[in-house]
Amino acid sequence: MSATVLPIPSRWPAAPPLPRWLRAARWPLIIAGMLGLALLAAALLAPALAPFDPNAQKLLARLRPPIGFDRADARYWLGTDQLGRDILSRCLHGLRLSLALSLFGTTLGLGIGVAVGLIAGFARGWTDTLLMGLADVKLAMPFTLVALLVIALAGSSIPVLVTVLGLAYWAQFARLVRGQMLALRELPYVEAARAVGGTPWRVAVRHMLPNLIGPVVVMATLNFSNLILLESSLSFIGIGVQPPTATLGSMVGQGRDYLASAPWVVATPAGLIVLVSLVVMLLGDALRDRMDAALRGR
Amino acid sequence: MTAFLARRLLRLIATVWVIVSAVFLATRLTGNPIDYLMPEGMDAEGRAAMIAYWGLDGPLLDQYMLFWRSLFAGEFGLGLMERRPVLEIFAERMGRSLGLLSLALVTTVSIGVPLGVLAAVWRHRAAGTWLLLAAFLGYAIPNFVLAILLLLLFSFTLHWLPSAGATTGWHYIMPVATLAAYFVAALVRYTRNAMLDVLGQDYIRTAHAKGLTPFVVLIRHGLRNALIPVVTVLGLQVATLVSGAVVIETVFAWDGMGDLLVGATLRRDYPVLQFGVLIVAGAVIAVNMLVDIAYAAIDPRVRLA
Numbered sequence: 001m002s003a004t005v006l007p008i009p010s011r012w013p014a015a016p017p018l019p020r021w022l023r024a025a026r027w028p029l030i031i032a033g034m035l036g037l038a039l040l041a042a043a044l045l046a047p048a049l050a051p052f053d054p055n056a057q058k059l060l061a062r063l064r065p066p067i068g069f070d071r072a073d074a075r076y077w078l079g080t081d082q083l084g085r086d087i088l089s090r091c092l093h094g095l096r097l098s099l100a101l102s103l104f105g106t107t108l109g110l111g112i113g114v115a116v117g118l119i120a121g122f123a124r125g126w127t128d129t130l131l132m133g134l135a136d137v138k139l140a141m142p143f144t145l146v147a148l149l150v151i152a153l154a155g156s157s158i159p160v161l162v163t164v165l166g167l168a169y170w171a172q173f174a175r176l177v178r179g180q181m182l183a184l185r186e187l188p189y190v191e192a193a194r195a196v197g198g199t200p201w202r203v204a205v206r207h208m209l210p211n212l213i214g215p216v217v218v219m220a221t222l223n224f225s226n227l228i229l230l231e232s233s234l235s236f237i238g239i240g241v242q243p244p245t246a247t248l249g250s251m252v253g254q255g256r257d258y259l260a261s262a263p264w265v266v267a268t269p270a271g272l273i274v275l276v277s278l279v280v281m282l283l284g285d286a287l288r289d290r291m292d293a294a295l296r297g298r
Numbered sequence: 299m300t301a302f303l304a305r306r307l308l309r310l311i312a313t314v315w316v317i318v319s320a321v322f323l324a325t326r327l328t329g330n331p332i333d334y335l336m337p338e339g340m341d342a343e344g345r346a347a348m349i350a351y352w353g354l355d356g357p358l359l360d361q362y363m364l365f366w367r368s369l370f371a372g373e374f375g376l377g378l379m380e381r382r383p384v385l386e387i388f389a390e391r392m393g394r395s396l397g398l399l400s401l402a403l404v405t406t407v408s409i410g411v412p413l414g415v416l417a418a419v420w421r422h423r424a425a426g427t428w429l430l431l432a433a434f435l436g437y438a439i440p441n442f443v444l445a446i447l448l449l450l451l452f453s454f455t456l457h458w459l460p461s462a463g464a465t466t467g468w469h470y471i472m473p474v475a476t477l478a479a480y481f482v483a484a485l486v487r488y489t490r491n492a493m494l495d496v497l498g499q500d501y502i503r504t505a506h507a508k509g510l511t512p513f514v515v516l517i518r519h520g521l522r523n524a525l526i527p528v529v530t531v532l533g534l535q536v537a538t539l540v541s542g543a544v545v546i547e548t549v550f551a552w553d554g555m556g557d558l559l560v561g562a563t564l565r566r567d568y569p570v571l572q573f574g575v576l577i578v579a580g581a582v583i584a585v586n587m588l589v590d591i592a593y594a595a596i597d598p599r600v601r602l603a
Contacts, residue, residue: 133309137316140583144541145559145575152563152571153324229440236442237548237560249442256446256549260454270443278438 032282039276043096050089051075055244058084063262079264081255087268094246095272101158101247102227105165109227110220112166113173114209120174121181122204132178135171143168144233151239161231161240168230169223176219180212218288225280232273248273302594310587317579321572322365326358369576375569379562384573388555395554399543401470402477407532410482414489414528415521418497421490429486436483441542445476445549462551473550477542481535488531492524499523526597533589537582 042049058080065072066079066087073080078087120131147164154160184190185208193207194200232249234240241247243254248269255265349355356364368374374384413429420426452472453461460469496502497520505515544556551557555574562570 133312134316136309137313140313140537140586141317141579142537142540142544142582144544145578148544148559148563149321149324149571149575152566152568225438232440233442233545237545239560239563252443252446256449259446259450263450263454266446266450270446273443274439277440278435281434281438 029282029286032279032286035275036279036283039095039279040099042092043099046092046096050086050092051077052086052089054085054089054093054246056085060084063258063265065262066264066268069264078268079262081251081265082258082262087251087265090246090251091248091268091272094248094251094269095276097241097245098228098231098247098249098273098276101161101165101231101241102224104162105168105227105231106220106224108162108166109169109223110173110216113170114177114216116170116174117177118181118204118209121178121185122200128178131174135174138167138171143230147230147234148239151234156239156242158241161234164234165227165231169226172219172223173216176215177212180215181208184208184211218284221280221284221287225277225284228273228276228280248276299594303591306587306590310583313583314580317583318366318369318576319362321575322362325568325572326361374573377562377567377570379565379567379570384569387558387570388573388577391554391558394552395543395547395556398470398473398477398547398552398554399539401474402481402539402543405474405478406481406485409478410485411489411521411525411528413482414486415493415516417486417490418493419516421494430490433483433486436479437487439479441476441480442545442549444479445472445546448472448476449549469550469552473546473552476549477539477546480542481532481539484535485528485532489524489528492528493520496520496524526593530589530593533586533593536585540578540582 061073061076061080062084063082064076064080064084067074067077069079076086076088078091081087081090116131116135120128146167150164150167151160181204190203190207193203198207231240232247232252235247235249236253238250238253241250243250251269252266252273255262255269258265372385376382377384377387380387413433417426417429417433420429449461449472452459459472460466463469497516502515502519505519506512510519540556543554544559546552547554547556548560555578559571559574561567562574
């Protein structure tokens with residue numbers, strides 16, 4: 001029942017490529033690349049760059065606006081939040097944690113998905129039907145609900161969050177890998193590897209896996225931005241990383257009570273989330289175009 | 299068609315079975331459900347009595363059968379916070395969530411499809427490029443950030459729209475807009491690509507050659523064919539829409555099901571969550587199935603798979 005080979009995707013297919021002028025023009029990509037590197041550096045060097053301890057409260061300096069505004073305190077470049085914590089320091093550490101969580105989540109999802117896809121595409125028959133049926137169930141579920149249930153039962157901690165993020169997108173990887181496996185196994189070199197007496201496992205891992213890794217990497221990039229959004233959504237509604245630890249999402253979530261009087265508490269982390277998401281999407285799109293071109297040339 | 303229907307039905311049953319079993323296992327594996335149900339500080343004796351009362355001391359298989367029996371009997375337990383039947387709590391809130399979701403869906407389709415067609419028609423013009431750029435932005439901005447931006451602008455700066463609640467028509471504008479934004483953006487990009495595929499077909503040239511007006515060719519021959527994949531994908535996207543609504547409801551204090559479920563998570567109100575997951579997942583999967591069947595009825599190619 002899951003061996004459907006119709007060109008009807010059960011999710012949005014990966015976003016259609018960018019308009020040609022955007023792809024042809026190099027500048028958005030160059031800017032995105034440079035911004036990406038800057039964000040990565042900021043995340044890696046957060047402990048060294050942050051002027052303050054991100055969780056240090058200073059109640060006398062609550063809700064100071066960024067420099068350039070009335071009542072600003074020159075030591076706090078981007079102002080302080082409702083507990084007098086330095087927003088710049090919290091943003092840097094939050095960015096670091098958000099990126100790390102999304103990276104681990106992507107890796108976990110990729111690991112599960114590739115393993116399931118390999119097994120399904122390799123074993124076929126009942127195992128395939130069963131595993132792909134599970135993937136279909138996963139794709140049909142509103143995932144936020146699953147995340148809510150898991151977090152309510154297991155509590156909210158970093159390992160639980162990484163697991164939730166890993167479970168969020170494994171099915172996409174599984175489908176992709178299985179599809180590739182089914183296509184690859186008919187190719188002459190795979191047949192040749194079988195013919196010279198390669199064990200099925202060896203053929204799958206040594207000959208087929210390296211040849212399907214390209215699209216998997218592209219999908220991982222695209223999923224990375226989805227995971228950043230999922231993590232920040234969960235932290236935003238208060239069930240992700242627990243206070244006082246900062247992630248970009250939780251900063252927006254907790255700051256929204258002060259939206260009317262102190263919009264800067266929310267503005268900087270919110271802007272940063274949009275920036276990260278845009279950069280990762282642009283880079284992912286560019287990578288996909290590259291890979292597609294490479295595949296077409298094959 | 300009968301074989302197709304039978305396959306889909308089998309799949310629906312299997313899916314529901316997997317979900318119910320997963321929920322059952324998840325609640326059993328992470329400790330005794332009674333500990334979520336009962337107030338803290340209960341003595342060991344009372345706890346044992348409660349476990350026996352709820353039938354939680356039997357073998358796992360018996361518990362599993364009991365779980366199914368109570369589902370069929372319509373007994374879903376009491377909400378931990380409100381001390382009322384879960385069914386009652388959900389019945390009160392379901393309408394508001396459905397209102398939000400259906401309005402967002404209508405908005406998405408009525409804005410996204412025309413804009414997608416325009417983007418395809420204007421593909422060589424600046425307007426088309428701007429449209430696509432806007433769609434790319436709409437795709438990349440997370441819904442809760444957009445919600446905050448709208449709140450900041452329309453509620454706290456301009457004072458045009460209410461910031462929380464679900465009472466008047468004005469309350470609907472921002473939640474629907476934020477929920478729809480991502481899907482409009484996705485639909486614009488998807489419709490555009492589908493249109494461009496279709497407009498390159500021979501039958502479009504034939505239609506032009508017959509002397510039909512460009513508008514008729516575009517809508518009757520172009521859009522009708524482009525819509526087939528677009529609507530299928532849209533129907534299957536309901537799951538993501540529901541996920542989005544959960545977040546949006548908490549931002550705008552929209553006391554629907556999403557708001558309820560997030561609250562239940564924070565307070566570990568497990569009967570409410572369990573029921574919520576079962577009913578919402580069931581509804582979403584049923585909608586997917588209906589879309590599938592509707593498409594198989596309209597487009598014979600789908601049935602052959």
